[in-house]
Amino acid sequence: MLADLDLRAAALARDFPILAQPTSRGKRLAYLDSAASSQKPQAVIDALVHYYTHDNANIHRGVYELAERATQAFERAREKVARFINAAEPAEVIWTRNTTEGINLVCWTWGLRHLGPGDAILTSQLEHHSNLVPWQLLAAKTGAELRFIEVDAEGLHRLEDLDAKLRGTKLVALSHVSNTLGTIAPLATIVPAAHAAGAVVLIDGAQSAPHFPVDVRALDVDFFAASGHKMCGPTGIGFLYGKRALLEDAPPFLTGGDMIREVRYDVTTYNELPWKFEAGTSNVADAVALGAAVDYLESVGMGWIAEHERALTAYALDRLAELASRGLAIYGPKNRADRSGVISFNFADIHAHDLATILDTEGVCVRAGHHCTMPLMEKMGWPATARASFYLYNTERDVDQLMQALSKAATVFKLP
Amino acid sequence: MDDLYKEYILDHYRNPRNFGHLDAPTAAAEDLNPLCGDRIRFEFAVEDGRVTDVRFSGRGCAISQASASMLSETLKGQRLEDVARLTKEVVLENVGIGISPARMKCATLGLKVAKSAALGEIARWPDEETAENGRSI
Numbered sequence: 001m002l003a004d005l006d007l008r009a010a011a012l013a014r015d016f017p018i019l020a021q022p023t024s025r026g027k028r029l030a031y032l033d034s035a036a037s038s039q040k041p042q043a044v045i046d047a048l049v050h051y052y053t054h055d056n057a058n059i060h061r062g063v064y065e066l067a068e069r070a071t072q073a074f075e076r077a078r079e080k081v082a083r084f085i086n087a088a089e090p091a092e093v094i095w096t097r098n099t100t101e102g103i104n105l106v107c108w109t110w111g112l113r114h115l116g117p118g119d120a121i122l123t124s125q126l127e128h129h130s131n132l133v134p135w136q137l138l139a140a141k142t143g144a145e146l147r148f149i150e151v152d153a154e155g156l157h158r159l160e161d162l163d164a165k166l167r168g169t170k171l172v173a174l175s176h177v178s179n180t181l182g183t184i185a186p187l188a189t190i191v192p193a194a195h196a197a198g199a200v201v202l203i204d205g206a207q208s209a210p211h212f213p214v215d216v217r218a219l220d221v222d223f224f225a226a227s228g229h230k231m232c233g234p235t236g237i238g239f240l241y242g243k244r245a246l247l248e249d250a251p252p253f254l255t256g257g258d259m260i261r262e263v264r265y266d267v268t269t270y271n272e273l274p275w276k277f278e279a280g281t282s283n284v285a286d287a288v289a290l291g292a293a294v295d296y297l298e299s300v301g302m303g304w305i306a307e308h309e310r311a312l313t314a315y316a317l318d319r320l321a322e323l324a325s326r327g328l329a330i331y332g333p334k335n336r337a338d339r340s341g342v343i344s345f346n347f348a349d350i351h352a353h354d355l356a357t358i359l360d361t362e363g364v365c366v367r368a369g370h371h372c373t374m375p376l377m378e379k380m381g382w383p384a385t386a387r388a389s390f391y392l393y394n395t396e397r398d399v400d401q402l403m404q405a406l407s408k409a410a411t412v413f414k415l416p
Numbered sequence: 417m418d419d420l421y422k423e424y425i426l427d428h429y430r431n432p433r434n435f436g437h438l439d440a441p442t443a444a445a446e447d448l449n450p451l452c453g454d455r456i457r458f459e460f461a462v463e464d465g466r467v468t469d470v471r472f473s474g475r476g477c478a479i480s481q482a483s484a485s486m487l488s489e490t491l492k493g494q495r496l497e498d499v500a501r502l503t504k505e506v507v508l509e510n511v512g513i514g515i516s517p518a519r520m521k522c523a524t525l526g527l528k529v530a531k532s533a534a535l536g537e538i539a540r541w542p543d544e545e546t547a548e549n550g551r552s553i
């Protein structure tokens with residue numbers, strides 16, 4: 001069973017041309033940084049080239065055949081994303097550059113309209129800076145209070161005082177999966193409680209949408225933001241899902257062309273959803289290629305991806321535990337059901353940056369540092385961690401290569 | 417790159433020289449590498465414009481800590497204005513070969529902070545200085 005998963009992952013890896021490229025030192029590439037950005041399958045690269053080779057024109061305005069084809073490809077991609085997350089309709093999917101832009105869009109439209117003194121915004125201590133800094137600024141601007149769901153030493157949400165924290169809360173903003181610890185947020189508990197308290201829920205889905213099936217209606221979340229480049233798509237394209245009523249109740253974000261219905265010198269009426277939030281010429285080619293990425297992920301199967309990553313993460317946790325006696329510390333939830341395919345760790349007194357530098361000499365790409373979660377690192381007392389993260393194309397061979405590189409690091413740093 | 421972690425780098429990392437704090441520093445500065453969060457503080461005792469004692473503190477990778485430690489050994493007796501004029505070459509020579517662009521900030525963080533302490537204001541990143549933008553100040 002496990003071997004079958006691994007065999008298929010090895011076959012899928014051949015869809016990603018970059019993975020066949022050795023490093024400048026002639027090492028096989030073990031790409032373990034998909035939480036930062038995923039690699040791209042040939043089908044996505046081909047979709048970009050095909051769009052620019054055959055379909056490129058500006059959308060929504062032209063009456064000629066090319067413009068119609070470009071518009072159709074662009075809107076087809078939106079339909080694919082809407083289906084991928086089970087939105088009620090494509091109009092609830094807004095194109096953005098990335099998760100950060102999606103969160104900022106909600107912050108400065110819906111948030112600015114609805115928050116004021118006496119209101120609270122509730123987030124958690126796990127958040128990426130992109131789901132923290134906007135709320136700090138919104139709180140400062142509106143007089144709202146910023147509150148935090150605390151996390152324990154394993155990075156698990158502490159929900160004992162959730163009801164108290166929800167009192168007066170108008171917006172709950174949480175990451176679905178922690179990019180630093182892999183913690184999967186207990187949304188089944190938090191979302192109904194938030195709604196019962198009258199709050200709207202925004203989910204940072206940057207680390208969930210690429211890795212397991214997401215159904216925004218089953219989760220009953222109000223906003224859901226994700227990035228294309230972490231889910232086999234190109235950089236510069238992402239999406240924000242919002243329930244229609246909430247999107248209609250939010251003023252536009254950026255303003256200008258395409259987001260208007262009628263403009264006079266003194267007054268403007270806005271376009272319908274989703275175009276109300278898409279001012280200026282959109283990133284058409286990358287949206288189309290993200291549609292191709294969704295096709296690719298669905299052909300692989302999101303359920304399969306989740307199962308494979310669970311098995312590979314378990315394998316990696318077991319292998320890394322072999323180095324516990326030499327000082328390798330693994331962070332994050334101990335119960336494997338509470339975590340996704342992200343493993344943060346430190347190795348004895350080797351600083352994570354030095355570790356990543358040495359692993360790099362062996363072709364192993366890991367992240368090192370604070371992972372854009374400086375307050376969490378400070379709270380946990382970790383100056384930095386190394387982070388390995390997995391995706392559909394990673395195999396046990398990648399983990400074995402990581403282990404080999406770690407033993408080189410132990411030699412270089414003369415660990416006992 | 418494989419030569420990056422020489423014996424003396426590991427020695428300075430694990431046994432940093434002049435590590436800690438002065439009772440009453442005359443000049444001090446602290447800064448962090450925003451890329452990674454590594455943090456270094458330099459404290460000087462100054463008499464007649466010369467550094468008479470030095471301590472550094474902070475946390476970070478072997479490159480940043482060893483670089484700061486080796487730098488600290490060269491500062492005693494130097495005039496503040498000369499410390500302010502130090503360039504990245506001094507720390508790169510200390511650290512040795514093999515600093516990749518990604519690690520350049522690690523190697524130069526200590527120097528940036530020492531220069532800031534000497535200047536009394538935040539110094540530029542030493543690796544970004546050119547003759548045009550003023551390598552001295």
